Amino acid sequence: MALLEIDELKVTFRTRHGPVTALDGVSLRVEAGETLGIVGESGCGKSITALSVMGLVPSPPGNIAGGAIRLAGEDLVNTSPRRLRRLRGSEIAMIFQEPMTSLNPVFTAGDQIAEAIMLHQNVSRAEALSRAVALLDRVGIPEARRRADDYPHQLSGGMRQRVMIAMAVSCQPKVLIADEPTTALDVTVQAQIFDLLNDLQRETGAAIMLITHDMGAIAEMADRVAVMYAGRVIEEGRADDILDLPKHPYTRGLIACIPNVGKGEGGEPPPLAEIPGVVPPLHLLGAGCAFRERCGSAFERCAAERPRLLGPAAHPAACHAVEEGRP
Amino acid sequence: MAGYLLRRLAYGLLLMAGVVILNFFLIRLAPGDPAEVIAGDMGGATAEVLAAIRADYGLDQPLLVQLGRYLGAMMQGDLGESYFFNRPVSELIGARIGPTILLVLAAQVISITIGVAMGVMAARKPNGVLSGAVSVVATIGYAVPVFWMGIMLIILFASIIPIFPVEGMADIRLRNEGWLERMIDILHHLALPAFSLAVIFLAIYARLSRASMLDVLGADYVRTARAKGASERSVLFRHALRNAALPVITVAGLQFGGLLSGALLVETVFNWPGMGTLAFDAILRRDYTLLLGVLFCAAAMVVIANIVTDLAYRLADPRLGGET
Ligand SMILES: Nc1ncnc2c1ncn2[C@@H]1O[C@H](COP(=O)(O)OP(=O)(O)OP(=O)(O)O)[C@@H](O)[C@H]1O
Ligand code: SF4
Ligand SMILES: [Mg+2]
Numbered sequence: 276m277a278l279l280e281i282d283e284l285k286v287t288f289r290t291r292h293g294p295v296t297a298l299d300g301v302s303l304r305v306e307a308g309e310t311l312g313i314v315g316e317s318g319c320g321k322s323i324t325a326l327s328v329m330g331l332v333p334s335p336p337g338n339i340a341g342g343a344i345r346l347a348g349e350d351l352v353n354t355s356p357r358r359l360r361r362l363r364g365s366e367i368a369m370i371f372q373e374p375m376t377s378l379n380p381v382f383t384a385g386d387q388i389a390e391a392i393m394l395h396q397n398v399s400r401a402e403a404l405s406r407a408v409a410l411l412d413r414v415g416i417p418e419a420r421r422r423a424d425d426y427p428h429q430l431s432g433g434m435r436q437r438v439m440i441a442m443a444v445s446c447q448p449k450v451l452i453a454d455e456p457t458t459a460l461d462v463t464v465q466a467q468i469f470d471l472l473n474d475l476q477r478e479t480g481a482a483i484m485l486i487t488h489d490m491g492a493i494a495e496m497a498d499r500v501a502v503m504y505a506g507r508v509i510e511e512g513r514a515d516d517i518l519d520l521p522k523h524p525y526t527r528g529l530i531a532c533i534p535n536v537g538k539g540e541g542g543e544p545p546p547l548a549e550i551p552g553v554v555p556p557l558h559l560l561g562a563g564c565a566f567r568e569r570c571g572s573a574f575e576r577c578a579a580e581r582p583r584l585l586g587p588a589a590h591p592a593a594c595h596a597v598e599e600g601r602p
Numbered sequence: 603m604a605g606y607l608l609r610r611l612a613y614g615l616l617l618m619a620g621v622v623i624l625n626f627f628l629i630r631l632a633p634g635d636p637a638e639v640i641a642g643d644m645g646g647a648t649a650e651v652l653a654a655i656r657a658d659y660g661l662d663q664p665l666l667v668q669l670g671r672y673l674g675a676m677m678q679g680d681l682g683e684s685y686f687f688n689r690p691v692s693e694l695i696g697a698r699i700g701p702t703i704l705l706v707l708a709a710q711v712i713s714i715t716i717g718v719a720m721g722v723m724a725a726r727k728p729n730g731v732l733s734g735a736v737s738v739v740a741t742i743g744y745a746v747p748v749f750w751m752g753i754m755l756i757i758l759f760a761s762i763i764p765i766f767p768v769e770g771m772a773d774i775r776l777r778n779e780g781w782l783e784r785m786i787d788i789l790h791h792l793a794l795p796a797f798s799l800a801v802i803f804l805a806i807y808a809r810l811s812r813a814s815m816l817d818v819l820g821a822d823y824v825r826t827a828r829a830k831g832a833s834e835r836s837v838l839f840r841h842a843l844r845n846a847a848l849p850v851i852t853v854a855g856l857q858f859g860g861l862l863s864g865a866l867l868v869e870t871v872f873n874w875p876g877m878g879t880l881a882f883d884a885i886l887r888r889d890y891t892l893l894l895g896v897l898f899c900a901a902a903m904v905v906i907a908n909i910v911t912d913l914a915y916r917l918a919d920p921r922l923g924g925e926t
Contacts, residue, residue, distance in 0.1 A: 329829055364831035371829075376822040381844045381920060391830045426920040442830065 276348055277304040278482050279328070279367075279450050284342035286323055286332060292558040297323050299506045300342070302584075303484075307449065310476065310483040312497030312514060314490065314529065318554055319503040321486040322372065325452045328484075329369050330359045346450065365395040368443035369452040372486075374436035374459055378427040384411065384438045385423030388445055395446045410441040414471055433464035440468070444475050451476075452484045457492070469496055490529055494518055502526045505554055505565035509582075512590035522592040524570045525550070564595070572596040610912065614905035621901040622676070622894070626669050629890050637661055639888040640685045672894075681898065682891035686883070691895035694880060699899060701771055702876035704788075706865050706903075708796035709803065710854065716800070717807025718850060722843065724808070725815035736808055743805030748864045752798040752871035759794060766793045769873045795872040799864050803857055810853055814846040821845070848919055855911025859904045 286298040298320045305311045313321050326332045328344055330351060344351040346366060351359065371377040378387060388407035392398060398406070404423070411419035414437040427435055436456060443451060453472060457465035469492065476483055485496050493500055497514040502523065510523040521527045528550035552569035564570070567577040574596065582593040596602075637655045641647035647655075656662040660671060675682065681691035724736035756768045767773070767790060776787050818824060819842055827841040869878030877896055884892040916922050 331825060331828055360831045360833065362831070363829055369829050371822060371826065373822050377826045379823040379827065379841055379845070381918070383920075390832070394831045428921045439826075442826075 276345075278307045278347055279303075279305040279484070280343070280345045281324070281328070282343040282345070284324070284327060284344065285340045286320075286327055287338050287340045289336040289338075290558065292556075295557040296340075296560075297337070297506050297557060298327070301503070301506070301508055302342075303501055303508065303511075305450065305482040305484055307482050308476070308480045309498050310485055310496055312493040312500040313484065313486045313503060314488055314493055314500060315503035316488060316550075316554055320506045321488075321503060322454055324503075325369060325454050325484065325486060328367060328450070328452060329363060330356075331369075361395070364391050364448070365446040366448055367450045367452065368446070368448035369454065370436070370439050370443050370456045372455040372458060374432050374439055374456075377439055378435055380427050383424050383426055384430065388423075388438065388442045391442050391445045406445070407441070410445055411438070414438075414441045414444075415467065416441075433460050433468070436460060436464075436468060437471070440471065440475070444479065444481075447479050448481060450484065451481045452486070454486045455488070456485075458487075458489075465492075472496070490518070490532065502529070505560060506557065507565070507593065508584060509566070509594070510590075510592040511584070516590050520590075522586070522590070522597045523594045524572050524596070525566050526592075528569075564593075572601060574601070607909070607913075610909050614909060617905055618898065618901045619673075622673070622898050623669065625894055625897045626672065627665070629894060630665055630668075634888055636685065636888070636890055639890075676898075681895040684884075684889050684892040686887040686889040686892065691892050694892065695877065695895055695899055698875060698877045698880045701874060702862075702865055702869070702878065703903075704792065705795055705799065705869065705874060705876060706858075706861055708792055709799035709861060709865070710858075712796055712800040713803035714807055714850065714854060717804040718811045718843075718847070720804075720808040721811025721813075722815055722838065722846075724812040725819060725846075726838070728816055733812070736812060740805040740808040740812075743801045744809075746801065748799060748802055749867045749871050751801050752795065752868050755794050755798050756871070767791050768794060771875050795868045795874050798871075799861070799868045802864065803861060806853065806857065807850055811846060811850055814849050815842060818842045818846040844918070848915065851911060851915045851918060855908050855915075858907035858911070862900055862903060 281301060281303040284298050284301045285296065287294050287296050301320070301324055303311065303313075303324070313324065315321055323332060323337070327339060328351065332339060339352055342352070346362065351362070378384070382390075385404055385407045388410055389400065389403035392403040392406055393400065396403075408419050408423045411423055416422050416434060416437055422430070422434070427438075430438065436459075440456070451472075456472070457468050460468065472483065472485075473496065475481070483496075485492070487493060493514060500512065500514050500517045501508045502510040502517070502525065504525050510517065510521070510526045517526060518530060521530050532550065550569060555565060555568065562581060563578040564573070564582050567573040570577065572594075576595045580595070582595050582598065584591045584593045585598055586592055635652075636659070637652045638647065640655050640659065641651060653662070660668055663671075672682065679692060681695070683689070684691050684694055687694055720736045720739070724730075724733040727733055759766045760768045771788060771791050772784065773787050773791075776784055779787075821842075823845075824837060824842055827837050832841065865876065866878030866881055868874065869876045870882045873879065877899065881893065881896045883889065884896060
């Protein structure tokens, strides 16, 4: 039994175009101490997967229509709101994509961290505040004691994300979900944040679900990777397998997009490639492979039948061409 | 902060001077001769009597000189003499300003608390029955003229369910009772006028806080609060309301002038012994000095209310704290 198990998760949204299936049978596992990377283009369902685990899918319009999520064997989909609140922030915590807007503008950084501590641990406010200062110090905020009294608008984006991280790890969660924690930050800060997450994981043994659309971050951080496309997992495996021997045409495209990874022998970095085309809108998916309009390997079967995740358990892919051994 | 406050005060004084000067000219340019008003309605005043009155009150001087004298006296706290009451204007206003402030503050408190409570409840379930009801009530409340509301309340409570007094501010029969009884009596009298004044503003705050709450409940930091494991109650009142209240504070400041002019109407409807009835008398009797004094005080109250609003906003929103 893995620490976190997501089984055939299906999430639908009511939209102007009728109901759409944002997640269609997503299954994932994360072990304690492991980092699972989740990659895919914008809109493929990464954040919704994370929010489902947190029990925070906006509802309405969203709705978990099927599947199971288990934390250490305990079902999270059908549990009581009260139990879920107890788990949130203590056993599972999340760092959001938007550091600029994810902190409450009317409370100080220290207050917001202390609140998380007091919600789950039986400590006084003074004790919680002093732990908050220690956490700010731990996540690399200089002059933590003074900074704890700052309001979010007085902090830079990188600082705010550190505050979010301090808040997320304040109760030593077993599972830490980081949803594109560095997208909004500049490159040097990105590297620092990743180092910090690595260190914290080593200290606490937490499982990390790292969501990103940046293959470079995956190469640096992840033990295993799940690649998502249009609400499904289309390839999964150990990070180095995926990076060195990607099977699915979409994954191969993503990896071709990273400048200088793998084949960097100095000199000029290769030009940044891009997968042509865009993800089709979810309400227009229809039958067949959702990637076929953009796929160089597409053939007749791709329009008729949706590929399933098949192949060796350690590195499956959802592609007819891969299944049939076509070039 | 102190520098900012000084600047605000200076600006407020300038504004009040503007209000006084403008009103001074408006009133003096209106048709009608103050001297005749002072002489009385008998119509028997001779030209000599009128001239004597003019000389006495300085009305024979050029307007600018009169204005200069008025402003000069005002600096020393002298707002002139009421023609009709034959008493200093400042004394008359002093006796009436308390009830007006009481009425205005009561209406402000009622409209903000009930309005915001309605808005918050409506925002929790934006498509629910309650939310629809709040919209309807808010629209009606906004559309109904304040004096009509007052009259309807009088009819309702004077004849149909007589549980609130509909006139005056205190029951004379209680004048020898203890302070507690008298206070309760005043609150009892306050209920209807304060409520009829509050209704229109209550509607404004209900709509505003509903919209503002809906906006804030979709904010990322509210999701963060939930992700921490905060209870729904804490999410609603601690995390969301603090932010959603900011526009309410701003609008409450902007509406203060409207609230005050509404109070003048409500006072005449309920015979509330405040500045509204005084202004009403001043207009009826063409008591120019008194009217000018009342307008000056109203302007002062609006200026003070705006400064208080600004300070409240600064306290509530740390992004504006400190020097600006
Ligand atoms: N509130 C919503 N209403 C309707 N549909 C939604 C809503 N939120 C998400 N979706 C649908 O779910 C899909 C997945 O969204 P999600 O936020 O998980 O994407 P993502 O992979 O995190 O993308 P990004 O990289 O841009 O963050 C979207 O394409 C959208 O169609
Ligand atoms: S199933 Fe067909 S269209 Fe889809 S990725 Fe494989 S080859 Fe391309
Ligand atoms: Mg996302």
